[in-house]
Amino acid sequence: MTAPVRFPRFYVTSPAPCPYLPGKTERKVFTELKGAHADGLNDALGRIGFRRSQTVAYRPSCSNCQACISVRVVAGLFRPSSTQKRILKRNDDLIATECRPWATAEQFELLQAYLSSRHPGGGMASMEETDYADMVEHTPVSTHVIEYREPNADGTPGRLIGACLTDRQGDGLSMIYSFFDTDSERNGLGNYIILDHIRRAMDQGLPYVYLGYWVEGSARMQYKVRYRPLERLGPDGWQMMTAEEQDRLIAAASNTRRATSQVPQGSGKDGTPGGQQQYSFAEAE
Numbered sequence: 001m002t003a004p005v006r007f008p009r010f011y012v013t014s015p016a017p018c019p020y021l022p023g024k025t026e027r028k029v030f031t032e033l034k035g036a037h038a039d040g041l042n043d044a045l046g047r048i049g050f051r052r053s054q055t056v057a058y059r060p061s062c063s064n065c066q067a068c069i070s071v072r073v074v075a076g077l078f079r080p081s082s083t084q085k086r087i088l089k090r091n092d093d094l095i096a097t098e099c100r101p102w103a104t105a106e107q108f109e110l111l112q113a114y115l116s117s118r119h120p121g122g123g124m125a126s127m128e129e130t131d132y133a134d135m136v137e138h139t140p141v142s143t144h145v146i147e148y149r150e151p152n153a154d155g156t157p158g159r160l161i162g163a164c165l166t167d168r169q170g171d172g173l174s175m176i177y178s179f180f181d182t183d184s185e186r187n188g189l190g191n192y193i194i195l196d197h198i199r200r201a202m203d204q205g206l207p208y209v210y211l212g213y214w215v216e217g218s219a220r221m222q223y224k225v226r227y228r229p230l231e232r233l234g235p236d237g238w239q240m241m242t243a244e245e246q247d248r249l250i251a252a253a254s255n256t257r258r259a260t261s262q263v264p265q266g267s268g269k270d271g272t273p274g275g276q277q278q279y280s281f282a283e284a285e
Helices: 038-046 082-091 105-118 129-137 189-203 219-226 243-259
Strands: 028-032 051-053 056-060 068-074 095-099 143-151 157-169 172-180 208-215 230-234 237-240
Touching (some): 038 051, 038 056, 038 157, 051 172, 082 189, 095 157, 105 129, 105 157, 105 172, 143 189, 157 189, 189 208, 189 219, 208 219, 219 243
Parallel strands (some): 172 208
Antiparallel strands (some): 051 056, 068 208, 068 230, 095 143, 143 157, 230 237
């Protein structure tokens, strides 16, 4: 006889200030990922809007607010814009290597510089090397770190200028957290990492690239609407945004970027692994 699969227990976090919308309060529902069925559970939860942080899968469960919307790129239908084509051409000499989930001092140094530049007031700003190791190595699912390096003169991999912690799910790649050299003369490194993941998904026959949560009205989330076509998760399941809606959102994102004189401070971008201290395993009602 086959032993029954135990239905996971779900828990809720204590209310905390929302990192994306001023004056709002966030709360998350979450469960543990562990054991032989962790990959399958992570896949199933990913399809209904959960994200992974170390050994936890979570999704927003906020009172009177549904602003956080799960979004994913349909890899097989993706067509790069003119700007995205230029980013691909400018950075296609980079050497990308899929590495096992093992934290290195070189990665951590790059992460620290990235956080100092882009998210100086965020919850990860005080992260120590052991915290970063936990973020990368404490995983019960199929995950890896993709490193992006500039080539040396002889063509061998050189300086690390980007990295992304990525889960391989049954139906796509889930980008958990990416970071890069913000002082590099190469423009669009963050966008290039996403474009490379879309290309990787297509090469592997995976239909989607999961970008996490998109929040309309949060300036640092608007880059996600630039990838077409984009699906979002709603009450009726995953639905593709219309071209007209994405046109409107892209135009609004461009206006917001021009109006913003500096990178907004806060807890960081979506998918920020804030450590396990926020997750207390007291069962949800």
